[in-house]
Amino acid sequence: MPVPWSPRGLDPPLAPSSVPPASNLVSSVATSPAPLVELRGVTCGYGDRIILKDVNLTVPRGSVVAFMGTSGGGKTTVLRLIGRQLGVRSGQVLFDGTDVAGLDRDGLMAIRRRMGMLFQFGALFTDLSVFDNVAFPLREHTDLTETMVRDLVLMKLNAVGLRGARDLLPSQISGGMSRRVALARAIALDPDLIMYDEPFAGLDPISMGVAARLIRELNDALGVTSIVVSHDVDETFSIADHVVFIANGGIAAQGTPDELRKTDDPLVRQFVDAAPDGPVRFHYPATSVGEDFGLRGGAR
């Protein structure tokens, strides 16, 4: 059902002062009356495997919050929980004060319209052109005329620097461009929250820098809230206001990028310094080397 809609992209960008400075974010979490996203005592998993256990976290409005951690640690799972692609076993996932777990199908669809998600490899519709990919949510959810859809799509594509690529197919553009198109599509309906799943994975340094700059600039210009799931320490630290390390089913550490650079937490240190061994072991748990190779003395 089409809904009345006004393009936020036409509004002037928010004043820089509306975005809390990074250094104040941790305290602002405590003072802000209503964070945009909040997880309260969330436990979830796949089958018999528990991924997150009793996790509490908040995402303040207008900020860029990064989730970092080891592969399989549950970073992407948090995004899936917020969009209710995955349900919780216990606890609450609040989006703007509404528990997404308690929503019926219509309620869930209404709340998802306020979210934009950038998937790891863009997830563009391969049978549609770049233009039609960005126009897709507008055509599905609004009753705008084709002329207005065209203008809006070109505005969004211009914001990510790909207005000239409108007629190309996803198979004709690079991985970095795909993600920029997906970003244009994610902001097509002017969401309140944009979630980025590994936006830097597999990109060359130029594309990575472009992607990082776009995340920060769009966040500030559109006045949205951004959640970035990434492994890339340098790029993520350069744009995030607050970083949360997720490991072993919970939050291992969190703080501003500067705080985390100086931390003594062994897990964060191993991650930031890219050390091969530490709390995250290089070797997968196994029997001793001596046992496997039949050596005397049980060499390890």
Place this chain on the structure above:
Amino acid sequence: MSGIADMLSAIGRSVCGGLTGIGEATRLMGRLVVLTPAALARFRLVADQIFFLGNYSLAIISVSGLFVGFVLGLQGYYTLQRYGSSEALGLLVALSLVRELGPVVTALLFAGRAGTALTAEIGLMKSGEQLAAMEMMAVDPVRRVLAPRFLGGLIAMPLLAAVFSAVGIIGGWLVGVALIGVDAGAFWSQMQSGVDVFKDVGNGVIKSLVFGLTVTFVALLQGYFCQPTPEGVARATTRTVVMSSLCVLGLDFVLTALMFSI
């Protein structure tokens, strides 16, 4: 003891898996039935699917129909001339095609050509996170992707079966009349007087509709619930052909028995 426990738990898992599969299939069918009328409102999406599923299957359907007609002409003449009734060749060819071979062979070919394409397309959309992206855009993939394909398959299948039967009759005529020399007047007049529009053609159309529904649904089901990996999509594609072929042959017996009893 542990061997028995393992066996029991394996049986339990298999029963639970089977029931889950039946539940998923029933829910998907229910949603498709509810959403299909809404798909008509955006007929351009359905028309694209009729073109994709129907038009691209025309070549294989036509060529197969022609050769089936050739064989029917030869085999039919061989049998009928033993009893001195080779003039009934047209009737035999037409009834065989319209009542049985048209719907069944078309459905089997449709499963191989269009069903596999549907499963692979949906499965690859799933593995490429396109369906998940659609859900996150608050767009229901069942409504936007599956329902138009379901309706497209439902419409394309009887049309293809009609083409198959028509080309098959031409094949039977080419062999029986043009090659062997059966009287053309007898060939056509026996066919005209012996084929009933409702009992023969109508039953064939009903069969092809049921087969179209079955094959398209199995293809969509397998694609939608496949494992989003290359192996998962490959397995789902294979299952589409095997399951829909078996369903078509089983349903053909049931439908034929019902139609005889009426």
